[in-house]
Amino acid sequence: MENKKISGNLFDIKVLIRLFKFMMPYASKFYLLLFLTISVALLGPIRPYLIQKALDQYVANGNAKGLLIITVIISGILVTQVIFTYIHTYLSGWLGQHLIRDIRVKLYKHLVSLRIKFFDNTPIGQLVTRNVSDIETLAEVFSQGFAAMLADLLQIFFILGLMLYTDWKLTLVSLSTLPILIFCTYVFKEKIKVVFNNVRNAVSKLNTFVQEHITGMKIVQIFNSENREQTKFQNINKQHRDANIKSVLYYSIYFPVAEVIGASATGLLVWYGAQGVISESISVGVLISFIMYISMFFRPIRLIGDRFNTLQMGVVSSSRIFKLLDSSENIPDEGEIKSQHINGEIEFNNVSFAYKDDQYVLKNISFHVPAGQTLALVGATGAGKSSIINLLNRFYDIQDGEINVDRTNIKNYSLECLRENIGVVLQDIFLFSGSILDNITLGNSKISFEQVVKASKLVGAHSFIEQLPGQYNYEVMERGSTLSVGQRQLISFVRVLVYDPKIIVLDEATSSVDSHTEEMIQNAIAQLMSGRTAIVIAHRLATIQQADNILVLDKGEIKEAGNHSQLLAQDGHYKKLHEMQYKEKVRD
Template identity: 65%
Template structure:
């Protein structure tokens, strides 16, 4: 499968609209953020003081032989170092804390938003991309707060204070020392531009690699069934090679830039020592302490400049990630939940009135569908693959929104219902049962604290699966692993029935699935189906016509249109679509 590649794009460093929106998430922690700003400024002021203390100690007290004064300055220096360490610790911890609590809030908001999106959105959006948005992109945002803006402001302030101290000590020596600064700024700019593109290539490569691995591990049975291991391995090697090349390219730029920056710094120190020593030899006011202080200042001055390139890229990548996250948060592809009708109970009368539905534009998969199901009745939907059977049951719970027409429950439009209340009254059992990597208890209750164990066990006994569960190691605490891989198809299906039963829905929607199970399990499933439908309005997708002969009404669909409605015998007597389908299945049974 060809991996979908996202466009490589870079963020605008001065995209104030994005930054403004991003910092709205910092409002609950505004006190901590202001404290972080204060510590940043305080740290920028403290850092340049140490070389000045060293200079005073050497030039004022060493030549005069003032031992007490030297001890006093040493004590001040030690106190300064301790204070600086405390402030640096507080600044580093607080910046990391602020970043983590903010991305926690953003991640919660993003996941809550994902939960509200309609299934149509997930049909057209790769899972790997959504995982990247919720994990990698949000993690990048933490760096914006911990290593981006705060650190960048701190570096710039530190440069200002360093330059102020340097000019205060000796403006001529400062100009000589910083004469190589334009060369460093130029090399830093080149590095910033190169690494900016490389970072985006790396993120794109990581996204492609994650998507490929996730998809193919999930579909490993298909890969092995069709003996495609070698072909898929070749694809993986190709994607992994692109990932390696992107990383090596970034390593190359780092390996060139930092030695160049070190050379430029060494030249600056050499020029400072030469000019300062020359001043001492010609008896100017320059002392040895000044030279030592300037060596320290140059090292302090060049370090933040070297780091600024990384700070800029961190900020830009944060802007890119912010745009991606905000694009997802701004997605309006969700089912409108504007209804406020929350009935305590419903009778279960269901009515479809001239319903039209299309997944894409006007490519309708349901065309003018109308039928009624009265309280306690069972209807069956039959038809060839693609006839629109699954679409009908998806629309009832508003997993998708209809284009035209109306769907009513007890005479009320489903749009009038509160979405949560509506889905609570409708139990859906799908053919492709999904179980989470958790205990059977969690897969039945989905963590709902309102469902006690007694109710869960009662539902399991009604379905006839309680003894089967009790035989498993740990019983209801047995971990079914990812997608229920440790259970058979029939066992997963039975657990899904229990899951529907514990919520005691008045309308049950059943995508009947007995074709891939053994005879004994099929009998259990058929009994469970009868229990589920008893006293409830039931809409069943029939795969085996023999299982729905007792339905009150059978609706035959073909290419999104209703062709016939009636009970089993009436439809056989009509000798139409249903009769042909029944005859075809009957022949298959005889042949087998």
């Protein structure tokens, strides 16, 4: 998606309408901004006109009183223009920042509602670009693009009207170089538009590469791949540098050329106007006012190409943002049950599921877990064990079949109601940068510190937390890098315990800890599972021998089912796995 060039269309009405919908809460300030834009555009051209009148009517006739009055008027207009310009600049910036805040909040809210499948298929760096860089571009649209360009266009029309009203022949001479400037501006606009697209794509690639490789730095270093990855980064960074240098090149060519064209227009004006002054067909006041007009006229035209591209890139960024907002990859949250006490009975009826098209990872799966009982899932990697957990939490929706909790289809529960009753401990523990307390409560003010301590003692995490500097306020680095794997695992248990769910899911929850920590966790799990429904995924069969029921999965199908003793008696897949692990244990 990133490699496609999005040219954008400044007059994409649908995009502009959606952008201005975000303006509605600030309608009064927007209308004030429009008033100031028109006022600033009008006040500038009035000064040359009044200076012309002052020279031709009062200076030429020696009217000191009239000159004083018009001087006061010009000074008042100048002060008013300064004040209006200040308010205009501040208000456009204020409006832009409030708009991008609202858009960023809406975009982030949408992102957290998307199903996991979306994040499986979308680079994280690309999403960071959408939520940061693209939205910052919108700030430039409102603070520097839209309002400034409107002011420039209005000023051009006001100046042109005054020039034609004063002397149409002198106007034609003054604007004789305008077609050349317009042509140069158009070429500049088209060239810089392509460069801006390349810069945006390069930024997105940089964000994606840096995010992925910092996250996976351990793999880079384990496989001694620093130099190879550095070469890849240099190539991407080179693309970013070249795109920016090309934009600098176009700017360095365009603005001097535009300056020369403007200076040529002034030169022609002075040459022609001076002859008119000598022949007394043109007054000195008119000539001086035209010199001021021409300077004011060409300045916005020189900038209009840049303003246009700012607006255009804003439309491009808006299109990308709205495309993300329009993504239908979110889980439909239409369940009518918002809050309900769940006993924990789980039932899968003929469930089939595929992550992609018809590549089914679960095929006609059916099982029943009575409330308060424990179900264990075993099988080789890729057998479909984790997929069952993902479906129970509605991280993905099934293609066929039905999943029930307490004899009610899980789609009838709101996502919040469903997930607050299911506690999951994953093998890959993720901790956010922040305190241990924040990582346990996840910012939930309903969870008291006493509950956290109680749960920590139950799991056995309280003793090591007390030994840390700051104890529960100890700052955990990103992904919990300052803690051991076992410590992170214990914190994840505490995190589940404080939410007191009726269903517990353990996905290889003890595979990454030492035997002492595992024994401590097993004791905590035994207490935790009391009165709760549990689904346990484990490669170590010794940890699930007490389960009420065990499902043996292979290639998305249930091959065997029963308790530990029953499965050993069947002399099938489970017994082979058990014998294999027993031999490995003896060998160790």
